[in-house]
Amino acid sequence: MKVGLFLPCYVDQFYPQVGIATLELLRQFEVEVSYPMEQTCCGQPMANSGCEKDAIPSYLHFVETFQAFDYIVAPSGSCTYHVRKHFDVIEQSEQVQHVRARTLDISEFLLDVIQIKSLTAKFPHKVGLHQSCHGLRGLRLGQGSERVGTAYSKTEQLLQMVDGLELITLDRKDECCGFGGTFAVSEAAVSAKMGKDRIADHQRNGAEVLTAGDMSCLMHLEGLIRRRRSEIKVMHLVEILNAK
Amino acid sequence: MSKEKILSRIQANKPAARALPDIPAFEFATSDLHAAFTSLAEANASRCLSLTSTDEMANFISVQFPEAKQIASTYSSYKGNVDLQAVTDPSELKQVDVAVIPGQVGVAENAAIWVTEEDCVHRALPVICQHLILVLSKKQLVGNLHEAYQKIQIDQSGYGVFIAGPSKTADIEQSLVIGAQGARSLTIVFID
Amino acid sequence: MQHADKAATFIQNESKTDWHNASIWRAREKRDVAAHGIPEWEHLRELASQIKDNVLSNLDHYLVQFEEAATRNGVQVHWAATAEDHNRIVLGILQKNKLSKVVKSKSMLTEECHLNPFLEANGVEVIDTDLGERIIQLRDERPSHIVAPAIHLKKEEIGELFHEKLGTEKGATDPNYLTEAARQHLRSAFMESHAGLTGVNFAVAETGGVVIVTNEGNSDMGVHLNKVQIHCMGIEKIIPRAQDLGIFVRLLARSAIGQAISIFTSHYHRPKAGGAMHYVIVDNGRSEHLGREDFRNGLKCIRCGACMNTCPVYRRSGGHSYGYTIPGPIGSILTPGKDLKQHSDLPFASTLCGSCSDVCPVKIDIHEQLYKWRQIIAEEGHLNRFKRWSMRLAGKILSSPKAYRRFGRLARWALRVMPSSMVYNRWNDWGKERELPTAPKQSFKEWYQENHPAS
Structure with missing residues (x-):
C-alpha cells in the first residue's frame, strides 16, 4: 500500500x-x-x-x-x-x-x-478539542450536535488513546471558530469575534491546549491568542497523537 | 391572467417528477399516554386534573375562579351562564371569564387537543375567553400527531385547531410570558 | 452598506453582541433537546424533504387542486404574479367591502411585498398583532428574525417604546408588565378592526385549507373577530395531503424554538357564518427560482428560523445586517435570486460551517448553495476587483510547483524581515485583531528534501 x-x-x-x-x-x-x-x-x-x-x-x-x-x-x-x-x-x-x-x-x-487500536503517545495535559467544521459536517468525522443519532467522534477516539490526556468538555461542543478562508479577511470583525468566543469557551473550561484537525482554524485562533498574549496553546491533532 | 402566467412558468421550470413518500406508522414510545400527556401539558404551563363527575367540575370552577362572572360552556353536562346562541358579535365574548369546551383528541407527544368549530359554537371562544377549560376522556388520547391526523378529518369543520396551552409569548428578550393575546390559562379536565 | 460593514458596527457593542448571541443560542439548545427527544427525527427530516421534492415537481397540479377544493369550500382564491399584484388584490378586497382597519398576524410574505406601507398609503390602517411584529412596527423597523422579529431589542428599549406609544410607566421593563400592556392594546385593536389578514404555514392541496401556527393566538383573534379574513401565501406553501401535516407540524415548532408544538395550530377551511374568506396565492419570483436547478431546494423552506439560530455569523451580526426581509443563511440563498448584484455580499457572509444544513428540518443544502452562489457571483463579475484579481493570481501560483515554491519562500522571507509596522497596516484586515503566523525558515518541502535526498 x-x-x-x-x-x-x-x-x-x-x-x-x-x-x-x-x-x-x-x-x-x-x-x-x-x-x-x-x-x-x-x-x-x-x-x-x-x-x-x-x-x-x-x-x-x-x-x-x-x-x-x-x-x-x-x-x-x-x-x-x-x-x-x-x-x-x-x-x-x-x-x-x-x-x-x-x-x-x-x-x-x-x-x-489501518484500524489502529492504540498509540504510544503521552500528553499529560488538559486538552480542548475544536471540531473543525469541514471534517465534522463535511466528512462526518463525528456526529454533529445538530443531528440525532448515536454520538461518535473519530478525533476524540484518537485523543482518548493518548496516555495522560484529559479531554475537557466545552459549553458549545462544535461551534465554528470563524476562520472560513477569505471570510477571515472579508468579514474580519465577525471572524475575530467568533474566534475570541471559541477561545474563551476553551479557557473557561480549563484547557491548557486547544487542538483541532485543521491547522487553518488554529492559525486563526493562534493569531488571536498571540495578539492577546493569552496562556492557552494551540497544537494540531497529529502533534498530540505523535507526542513523546 | 396571473394564474395562467404562474402555472405556465411552473410547468416550464419544475423539476422531473419525484414520488410522494408514504408515511410510515411512527410509534409513540410510551404506553402510559395519560402520564406523558400530563407531563408535556404541565411543561406548556397547562394544568391537568382528573375528575369523576361534572359536579366536581362546578366545584373546581368556583374554587379556582371565584371572581368569574361569565362562564360559557359548550360541554353538554355542564351549564355555564352565557347563552352562546344569543351572541351575534363574537367581540362580546371578551367578557367571558371562563369557557368550558369539550376536546376531541388529545396528543400525548405534545399535549395538544383538537377542538373544532362545532365544539365551540363561536370560533373565537377558546381564544378570546380569559381562562379556558378543555374537557377530555383518557380514551381520547393518542400517542403522536400522526395518529391524531389519522383520527380527525381536518376539513370536516370549517375551522379546527390544536390547542396546546395558554396563549404565550417570548418576544421580549426571550422571556416566557403566559397570557399574550389569548386565554391566560388552560386547564385540561379528564373525566372518565 | 455591505453585510461586513453592518456586522462590524453591530459588534462594536460587544456586550450586546454577546447578549444577542447567547439569547439566540438558547433557542438552538432548546431545539436540540426537542429534536433529540424524537428518535425518528432524521427520518422525519428525510420525509419532509421528499414530500417537498414531490411538491416542487408537481406544483402546478397541486395549486390547481388546492384552488378547486378551496372554491368548493366557499373560499375566494386570487392569484398574484408579483408583489404589486398581491398588494393590489388585498387592497381591492378591502375597498370592495369598505374596510379600512386591518389586523395582521405574522407573515413574512407581506413583509416581502411591503404590504403595510402600500395599504397605509391607500388609507388603510394596519396593525401587526404578533407582539414582536407590533414592537418593530411601532419602532418603524423591519424584523431582524423571522420567528422572533424583535429579538435584537433589549427590554429597556421596548419599555421605552411602550412608555411613549402605549403609555406604560416610565422605566418599566418587566416583560410580564409590558406584555400585559400589549395584550390590552392588541385586544382592543382586534375588537375595532374590520378585517383579519394572516400568512400561511401550510396549504393542504387535497382539502383546500390553510394551516397557521402561533403561540399568542393572534391569528385566531384577528380571523375570528372579523367578517373578512384574508390569507396570503407563497406558491411553495403547498403540501399534498392532510396527513403530511403530521410530519411538518412535528418538525416546525421543535426546530424553531424547541417546543413540541405551537400553542395554536389552526386549520381554516371555510368562511365563518356570514363571513368571507380569501386566499391570495403569490409567486413574486418563486416560479423563476423553481427553474434554478442548484437552488430550487430553497423553496422547501418552512420558515422555522433554525438556520438563523444556529448560524454563528447571524448570532454575532444581527438580522438587520443582511438587509433583506429574510436574514441569515436561508435569506442568503434566496436573495441572490432576487437581485444578484445587490445581494452579492450575502453568500459570503458565512464560513460554510454547514450547521444550517444539518439543522434544517427539510434538509435544504444551504451551505452548498452558498458555495454555488459564490461561483455565480464571481462569474458574473460582482466580486470586487482586488479579490477577483488576487484569486486569478493565486490560481496561477498555486497550480505551478515552481511558482508556488518561489512565492512561498518570498512570503516567508518577507514576513520575517519586514518591520511589523509594514505588516500590520490598515490594509491588513487579518492583522486588525490577529497576529500572522510566524514564518519558519524552512518549509516542510525544504525539510523533506533535506531529509529524504532520494526523492
Whole structure:
C-alpha cells in the first residue's frame, strides 16, 4: 500500500512541524508513505471565494500528482473535503474518481483503513478539542450536535488513546471558530469575534491546549491568542497523537 | 391572467417528477399516554386534573375562579351562564371569564387537543375567553400527531385547531410570558 | 452598506453582541433537546424533504387542486404574479367591502411585498398583532428574525417604546408588565378592526385549507373577530395531503424554538357564518427560482428560523445586517435570486460551517448553495476587483510547483524581515485583531528534501 502525504499549502509553508508529525505518526504504523514534491494546493482558497474556474488547474495538478497512490492522506479535514466534494467540476476520469475516493483525513486513515487500536503517545495535559467544521459536517468525522443519532467522534477516539490526556468538555461542543478562508479577511470583525468566543469557551473550561484537525482554524485562533498574549496553546491533532 | 402566467412558468421550470413518500406508522414510545400527556401539558404551563363527575367540575370552577362572572360552556353536562346562541358579535365574548369546551383528541407527544368549530359554537371562544377549560376522556388520547391526523378529518369543520396551552409569548428578550393575546390559562379536565 | 460593514458596527457593542448571541443560542439548545427527544427525527427530516421534492415537481397540479377544493369550500382564491399584484388584490378586497382597519398576524410574505406601507398609503390602517411584529412596527423597523422579529431589542428599549406609544410607566421593563400592556392594546385593536389578514404555514392541496401556527393566538383573534379574513401565501406553501401535516407540524415548532408544538395550530377551511374568506396565492419570483436547478431546494423552506439560530455569523451580526426581509443563511440563498448584484455580499457572509444544513428540518443544502452562489457571483463579475484579481493570481501560483515554491519562500522571507509596522497596516484586515503566523525558515518541502535526498 503506497500512501501519499498531502499537506495543505499553508501547512507546508508555515507549519512544517505538523507535516513532520504526520509523517512520523504514519511511519510508527509502518505505513509506506512519501511526500510528492510537486504538490501545491487543493484549490480551495480560490473556489471558496467563488473563483472555482481559477482553481481548476490546481485540481488537475493535484490529480496528476497523487494518482499513483493507493491512499492520499492529509492532516486536514477541510482540504480532504474539498477534494472529495468539489473536484466534481472537472471531468470524472478514472484517475479523478480514484483520487477523490482515496483522499482521506488522517483520522479516517488511522481508524478506518489501518484500524489502529492504540498509540504510544503521552500528553499529560488538559486538552480542548475544536471540531473543525469541514471534517465534522463535511466528512462526518463525528456526529454533529445538530443531528440525532448515536454520538461518535473519530478525533476524540484518537485523543482518548493518548496516555495522560484529559479531554475537557466545552459549553458549545462544535461551534465554528470563524476562520472560513477569505471570510477571515472579508468579514474580519465577525471572524475575530467568533474566534475570541471559541477561545474563551476553551479557557473557561480549563484547557491548557486547544487542538483541532485543521491547522487553518488554529492559525486563526493562534493569531488571536498571540495578539492577546493569552496562556492557552494551540497544537494540531497529529502533534498530540505523535507526542513523546 | 396571473394564474395562467404562474402555472405556465411552473410547468416550464419544475423539476422531473419525484414520488410522494408514504408515511410510515411512527410509534409513540410510551404506553402510559395519560402520564406523558400530563407531563408535556404541565411543561406548556397547562394544568391537568382528573375528575369523576361534572359536579366536581362546578366545584373546581368556583374554587379556582371565584371572581368569574361569565362562564360559557359548550360541554353538554355542564351549564355555564352565557347563552352562546344569543351572541351575534363574537367581540362580546371578551367578557367571558371562563369557557368550558369539550376536546376531541388529545396528543400525548405534545399535549395538544383538537377542538373544532362545532365544539365551540363561536370560533373565537377558546381564544378570546380569559381562562379556558378543555374537557377530555383518557380514551381520547393518542400517542403522536400522526395518529391524531389519522383520527380527525381536518376539513370536516370549517375551522379546527390544536390547542396546546395558554396563549404565550417570548418576544421580549426571550422571556416566557403566559397570557399574550389569548386565554391566560388552560386547564385540561379528564373525566372518565 | 455591505453585510461586513453592518456586522462590524453591530459588534462594536460587544456586550450586546454577546447578549444577542447567547439569547439566540438558547433557542438552538432548546431545539436540540426537542429534536433529540424524537428518535425518528432524521427520518422525519428525510420525509419532509421528499414530500417537498414531490411538491416542487408537481406544483402546478397541486395549486390547481388546492384552488378547486378551496372554491368548493366557499373560499375566494386570487392569484398574484408579483408583489404589486398581491398588494393590489388585498387592497381591492378591502375597498370592495369598505374596510379600512386591518389586523395582521405574522407573515413574512407581506413583509416581502411591503404590504403595510402600500395599504397605509391607500388609507388603510394596519396593525401587526404578533407582539414582536407590533414592537418593530411601532419602532418603524423591519424584523431582524423571522420567528422572533424583535429579538435584537433589549427590554429597556421596548419599555421605552411602550412608555411613549402605549403609555406604560416610565422605566418599566418587566416583560410580564409590558406584555400585559400589549395584550390590552392588541385586544382592543382586534375588537375595532374590520378585517383579519394572516400568512400561511401550510396549504393542504387535497382539502383546500390553510394551516397557521402561533403561540399568542393572534391569528385566531384577528380571523375570528372579523367578517373578512384574508390569507396570503407563497406558491411553495403547498403540501399534498392532510396527513403530511403530521410530519411538518412535528418538525416546525421543535426546530424553531424547541417546543413540541405551537400553542395554536389552526386549520381554516371555510368562511365563518356570514363571513368571507380569501386566499391570495403569490409567486413574486418563486416560479423563476423553481427553474434554478442548484437552488430550487430553497423553496422547501418552512420558515422555522433554525438556520438563523444556529448560524454563528447571524448570532454575532444581527438580522438587520443582511438587509433583506429574510436574514441569515436561508435569506442568503434566496436573495441572490432576487437581485444578484445587490445581494452579492450575502453568500459570503458565512464560513460554510454547514450547521444550517444539518439543522434544517427539510434538509435544504444551504451551505452548498452558498458555495454555488459564490461561483455565480464571481462569474458574473460582482466580486470586487482586488479579490477577483488576487484569486486569478493565486490560481496561477498555486497550480505551478515552481511558482508556488518561489512565492512561498518570498512570503516567508518577507514576513520575517519586514518591520511589523509594514505588516500590520490598515490594509491588513487579518492583522486588525490577529497576529500572522510566524514564518519558519524552512518549509516542510525544504525539510523533506533535506531529509529524504532520494526523492
